[in-house]
């Protein structure tokens with residue numbers, strides 16, 4: 001059972017949403033035409049995906065592509081126009097408002113791009129907010145909050161006001177607030193986008209470390225493909241409300257589903273993403289072209305799952321191609337030409 | 350990310366390609382405007398460069414090209430000049446009259462001559478300088494319009510004959526009547542009133558005599574007079590008269606008198622010339638549009654209910670209605686009609702719901718007394734100490750000194766107790782403002798319809814002069830302290846409501862969303878997020894409310910509020926400037942003390 005299941009979700013802002021959906025389905029209208037004809041805005045268009053336990057699922061897309069709208073469906077801050085969302089197997093569209101509040105407070109933590117901390121409360125009271133809403137007593141609240149503060153390495157800042165903290169520290173507080181109630185699911189809406197590159201890098205790394213320990217099921221939103229690749233086990237790419245491709249970073253970089261995705265990945269360094277198995281040439285075709293492999297030479301060898309970075313490392317200082325070996329046999333060959341084309345993302349001729 | 354990706358991702362927006370060159374904009378005479386605009390942009394256009402059309406036919410030119418600002422300015426300048434020149438028609442005849450007897454009218458002649466020369470000089474100067482100004486500015490205004498048009502294609506451009514037509518209509522509407530007005534003396538105040546009366550009276554006579562034409566009416570009146578005269582003659586001719594006949598004679602004389610009045614009215618009506626009617630309708634005061642019958646003159650009174658008392662319900666009362674006969678022929682305008690209807694309505698409510706009003710008065714009086722007692726019985730050192738400690742805790746040393754000095758002022762001038770009375774009134778009024786204003790403010794922030802209803806009411810409450818509140822307060826509650834409190838509440842509550850609503854609305858959407866995302870209910874959202882975050886705004890509202898309450902507490906001394914205000918109003922009545930001034934200073938000091946301390950508390954809150 002997946003932790004989060006989003007199934008056929010549409011969100012159309014505007015009064016004539018039902019007609020608009022019918023028109024988009026039937027006639028394949030675009031965003032601008034729908035706005036023209038129905039005065040409605042397509043927020044999310046037929047989105048379906050699942051997130052497994054402990055997985056980090058990244059939603060990536062340009063701003064305005066509907067990422068925030070889609071992620072707010074997961075805790076039903078936004079009602080879908082049609083479609084269902086199941087959390088831990090339960091359809092949240094059918095939940096009572098009390099059950100929904102309990103779900104939000106106990107099962108789902110959320111982190112926002114602009115932190116959205118309560119300025120009149122201390123850091124500790126901010127972190128304990130969800131617990132307070134569920135009626136937890138002050139003592140336990142403080143304990144859990146301090147524990148969460150420690151998790152995000154802000155020990156001792158509990159009595160400060162948010163305004164006394166830097167942006168990066170505020171976002172740590174935001175993260176601590178999401179973690180305090182120990183929820184199963186984390187929703188992170190561009191949590192690091194507003195931060196300086198260096199601080200962002202730090203927080204990314206810290207969050208990765210954290211999530212290796214905590215193994216929270218995470219939906220992570222970003223408009224930055226580099227970030228998506230760093231953070232995401234899988235990535236969903238959104239364009240104009242539609243999820244155009246879902247896959248691992250390597251899938252997306254090596255086989256972009258359309259021009260939009262291709263343009264996105266064009267500038268991405270493939271060194272660490274693409275594995276040898278994606279670019280290697282079969283032994284027979286290599287032999288056909290360059291002659292047999294001379295066993296007298298000491299060929300460098302690699303495994304199919306090694307990335308291009310490793311292959312570059314092996315190829316430097318020798319004229320010989322790299323043999324890709326698996327289970328004791330050679331399954332493919334990477335020459336310098338193949339490697340260079342692989343780095344560029346073009347087909348070898 | 351490549352630029353193409355950005356282009357694919359962004360909402361595709363067609364940039365409308367539009368020819369924004371001068372020829373498209375100017376249409377006619379494009380070569381001239383092309384070169385003028387170019388030189389303007391380069392700063393090479395000499396300042397004396399004239400647009401001839403702007404100089405000679407500014408109205409036509411500006412309307413034709415849609416430079417409406419210039420149309421109005423040139424129209425205004427020309428009208429001012431012409432109105433000045435028109436004074437010749439007004440004072441010319443008077444001057445001529447005066448010249449008939451120069452020695453007796455020397456002063457008048459001197460005065461009129463001086464006025465006329467001033468008017469003529471100003472008029473001619475305005476016309477000439479105005480036209481020069483327009484001629485010089487025309488191209489610059491036109492260029493500004495061109496710049497605007499390049500950004501916004503809907504800006505007027507090209508040459509359009511229809512615009513000239515509109516301009517002509519405006520001219521026809523504005524110019525003749527304005528110029529005509531300039532030639533006329535001020536109309537006698539009674540003239541138009543008498544005119545309305547003559548027209549009214551004649552109208553009534555027409556219906557009474559069952560005729561439609563005024564000429565018929567004249568002959569009908571004449572017939573009647575003839576008949577009466579003949580009858581009187583016969584009666585007077587007979588030597589002795591019975592009592593009946595004597596009575597009839599007296600009646601005939603009375604009828605004749607009335608007939609004369611009617612005749613006068615008709616003569617007046619006939620004397621109303623078309624010019625007079627025109628003057629009264631269009632160039633005097635806005636004419637009274639409708640004269641209607643006044644509302645029925647009803648009085649409601651609550652009296653002991655004898656029947657019910659007889660049945661054993663002692664103290665029972667009921668409302669009785671008395672209707673007065675209408676005054677014959679009295680018609681009123683809409684203002685009077687509405688005002689009288691409101692009076693009757695208040696009277697009705699007052700009689701019908703006497704119990705409620707009395708109960709409310711009672712509650713207010715009791716709470717006032719309690720608070721007053723609390724203030725007056727607390728020894729002054731305690732209150733002074735409290736104020737100074739507050740000032741010390743929340744404000745600087747300067748404020749402590751100021752508070753001390755102000756309170757000393759009250760003590761030295763023996764105004765302490767009286768100031769405490771004012772304070773009691775302010776405290777009660779402010780408490781009511783908070784209890785009513787806070788919920789209403791919240792409601793207003795949360796509910797669009799509530800906002801839609803409340804906002805204009807609050808605006809009206811704030812703009813009505815404070816004295817106007819006293820009248821209905823007295824009408825409902827009589828003269829005493831409770832209505833003074835109510836008037837104060839009505840006057841002081843708007844900032845409380847508005848700033849509460851504002852504070853709640855100012856809470857960022859994202860913060861509220863975060864609270865909801867962590868499972869807050871609507872009520873928790875309000876109490877844990879919105880209200881705390883609105884506190885600075887609410888405190889600002891409270892501060893304003895207290896200041897307004899203090900100023901209104903003074904004014905409501907007119908209807909029986911005790912305290913410093915009463916001294917001021919008494920001093921006003923007796924023209925004792927010194928007394929009034931001292932009490933006024935005391936009020937200002939109290940206000941400033943409260944204001945400073947509250948400001949200190951507020952800023953210490955917002956530091957959180």
Ligand SMILES: Nc1ncnc2c1ncn2[C@@H]1O[C@H](COP(=O)(O)OP(=O)(O)O)[C@@H](O)[C@H]1O
Pocket residue numbers: 013041042043061062063064065066067068069070
């Ligand atoms: N409440 C709303 N009403 C109308 N349109 C909305 C609303 N919220 C979002 N949208 C529209 O939905 C689209 C997606 O917005 P959003 O989800 O915020 O994009 P992203 O988070 O990817 O930048 C945008 O075109 C936005 O204008």
Ligand SMILES: [Mg+2]
Pocket residue numbers: 064067068069190
């Ligand atoms: Mg967003």
